[in-house]
Amino acid sequence: MSEPENKVTRRGVLAGAAAGGAALAAGAAKAEGDPLITEVQPWAQGLGEGVDATPYGLPIEYESDVIRRNVEWLTADTISSINFTPIHALDGTITPQGCAFERHHSGAIELKKEDYRLMINGLVDRPLVFTYADLERFPRENHVYFCECAANTGMEWAGAQLNGAQFTHGMIHNMEYSGVSLRTLLNEAGLGAAGDLADKWVFVEGADASSNGRSIPMEKALDDVLVAFKANGEALRMEHGYPVRLVVPGWEGNMWVKWLRRIEVTDAPVESREETSKYTDVLADGTARKWTWVMDAKSVITSPSPQMPIPHGPGPMVITGMAWSGHGRITRVDVSKDGGKTWETARLGTQGDSKALTRFYLDIEWDGSEMFLQSRAMDETGYVQPTKTQLREVRGLNSIYHNNCIQTWWVKENGEAENVEVS
Amino acid sequence: MSEPENKVTRRGVLAGAAAGGAALAAGAAKAEGDPLITEVQPWAQGLGEGVDATPYGLPIEYESDVIRRNVEWLTADTISSINFTPIHALDGTITPQGCAFERHHSGAIELKKEDYRLMINGLVDRPLVFTYADLERFPRENHVYFCECAANTGMEWAGAQLNGAQFTHGMIHNMEYSGVSLRTLLNEAGLGAAGDLADKWVFVEGADASSNGRSIPMEKALDDVLVAFKANGEALRMEHGYPVRLVVPGWEGNMWVKWLRRIEVTDAPVESREETSKYTDVLADGTARKWTWVMDAKSVITSPSPQMPIPHGPGPMVITGMAWSGHGRITRVDVSKDGGKTWETARLGTQGDSKALTRFYLDIEWDGSEMFLQSRAMDETGYVQPTKTQLREVRGLNSIYHNNCIQTWWVKENGEAENVEVS
Missing domain, CATH: 2.60.40.650 (Immunoglobulin-like)
Incomplete structure (x- = not known):
């Protein structure tokens, strides 16, 4: 504990305001008061705005600085950019989708539900292709999870570089997801063909040009991974993978494949670009840690x-x-x-x-x-x-x-x- | 239990899709497949959209029907209108602020944080006026609560009238609030002057022209009522009371005063318009139930x-x-x-x-x-x-x-x- 000796109470700090307030309550010394509370203000003198004109609302203009921001020099081009959550200005735990950080490797794609397909193939008893409407027929779950990019705070390895929590730690969001357990869908395809599941993997891909393929060990795939359609109650936003993304609780954000297109059951990791040249951790001796999936405390x-x-x-x-x-x-x-x-x-x-x-x-x-x-x-x-x-x-x-x-x-x-x- | 005898399994229903999928997995009969999964689609052939252009995002265009809606004949004019949450299209529990139902009595007002004042007066030891910045200096709490208008489902008394869950039950939302306990602020003003608290009340008013004043018994005021600044992590939207609203957990939405301006400690309820001619329940014999604050299960x-x-x-x-x-x-x-x-x-x-x-x-x-x-x-x-x-x-x-x-x-x-x- 290092409490300052010279304690100033909350009550003390408000004394200035209180003096005005106390005087007002006694009906005296109006001039000492604060006109913003003693006088009728313009917004109390007439009708405000109807809300019919904003069937889907946005933040008030005075909060226009509470937005995702980019750091231009961090990524090579705007298409592969990162937008950071304005965590400095938020409170509570839920991140609104509108200002939740977003990272993509070849741009956010517009994919209609009618055009959406998800294939499960590989070492399964029966390869399946699901439409969006098919997915909605399976039992659903809801969970709040954080999603953090593995590169969050990455610039700080070399020193204190970025001057703001939004930029040092803003590659994270926290939303309530609704979706189907990946376990349910894998069981629908049947895992008998995969034999012993202990050494099996799934390889997950998105429908965007980057495809962003990642290998996930079967143990995790059968544990808590979700095939999610909704975040914070409503459809995923385009930049968060509309209409369907993978949710891989506690694991690095790159594995939360957006615009989820294919899940292949395999007998070994694919060792894709995203898990070899990227998303591995080069140590001092030049060797690299890999399969560093979990985001530590x-x-x-x-x-x-x-x-x-x-x-x-x-x-x-x-x-x-x-x-x-x-x-x-x-x-x-x-x-x-x-x-x-x-x-x-x-x-x-x-x-x-x-x-x-x-x-x-x-x-x-x-x-x-x-x-x-x-x-x-x-x-x-x-x-x-x-x-x-x-x-x-x-x-x-x-x-x-x-x-x-x-x-x-x-x-x-x-x-x-x-x-x-x-x- | 009334399970149908003729059971159709999930597996059975997906057989059509599976047939195509199975064929594909075997590398055969491509023509039988679904081109949406077998052919490279336009969205996988080039770059998608950058997100820098949308620093605060909105839902994708394909979800443009998931919006608040009004029922024109329900209220006398658009200024006092009700917008219903599209609950039919949501899942999970959190309601995004952008489509959360909204009811006001004289329009939504634009009130800057700098112009915001909250007075606590009446039977208190020391009347106080708080600025927004003052409020941020008190200990904060976070809680998820539903807010339901007392009139939700009100049209159904007379029969089945409105054809949609959005209209029969959409005057409800559920958000994570961050704010200061009302108890904390009342104690800051000091309740010694109020004497025995068991029969005391607070009267709460908004800064809009309607003021929407309501009386709340002291027991509730000291229990779980919040003076909230944020909902789902970010600032309250204008239509939800920016910058500060009252959160009265479990009680009818009309008491959750928006643009909160004044809290008076009183020795009796004020019997305002909003708790006499409105928000009382006329029974068959013409008498009215009043103080029906709690929203039952x-x-x-x-x-x-x-x-x-x-x-x-x-x-x-x-x-x-x-x-x-x-x-x-x-x-x-x-x-x-x-x-x-x-x-x-x-x-x-x-x-x-x-x-x-x-x-x-x-x-x-x-x-x-x-x-x-x-x-x-x-x-x-x-x-x-x-x-x-x-x-x-x-x-x-x-x-x-x-x-x-x-x-x-x-x-x-x-x-x-x-x-x-x-x-």
């Missing part, structure tokens, strides 16, 4: 952060962020204000589901001095999120993927924040 | 339904719908295919939170004969959703509000469905 403070400076002076304030683990539930998050020397356990704002985002809060009295804010997530396996130093010792500096290190924001006395490293 | 089948006919012949299919209770958790939902003579217990697709939507499914083999589909919700208090006949016996036919009766869809042999009553 990770967290980040979203506010305050470089895009969310503290807008006020010393006193009460809320530190908030999000934590997640591909291995299960988040059980605890600690927050440090001094770059990892001392830690306080944060409050979890509703316990997130397994393999879903958890929101955390630390309610503090800020003494106005600089802070080096960090958060450290723990999951139900006992795993503790590592420091950047610990991660580099094991993994070197050559990698792009699977950087789940502790992030530091240097919050200055003026409330502004900056991406830094602490030794 | 209720459910509706969303598919199949009049807007969602069965698109195929006999065989496997999914019946789905949603259930909710203002008293707590949904513990069970039963489904009848014969107008309430026999019932089967539905599968709950993830247990919803207390005072939040629960999704249910019944996976059946449809024999192709007509069905009279009903659903019946039960909550943790042991309450069972009543039939329309039971409700009319107690409440008569004069009311608009609080109709939580069992709904019947007549599904015909051709798969089309119609809103009907069964005796």
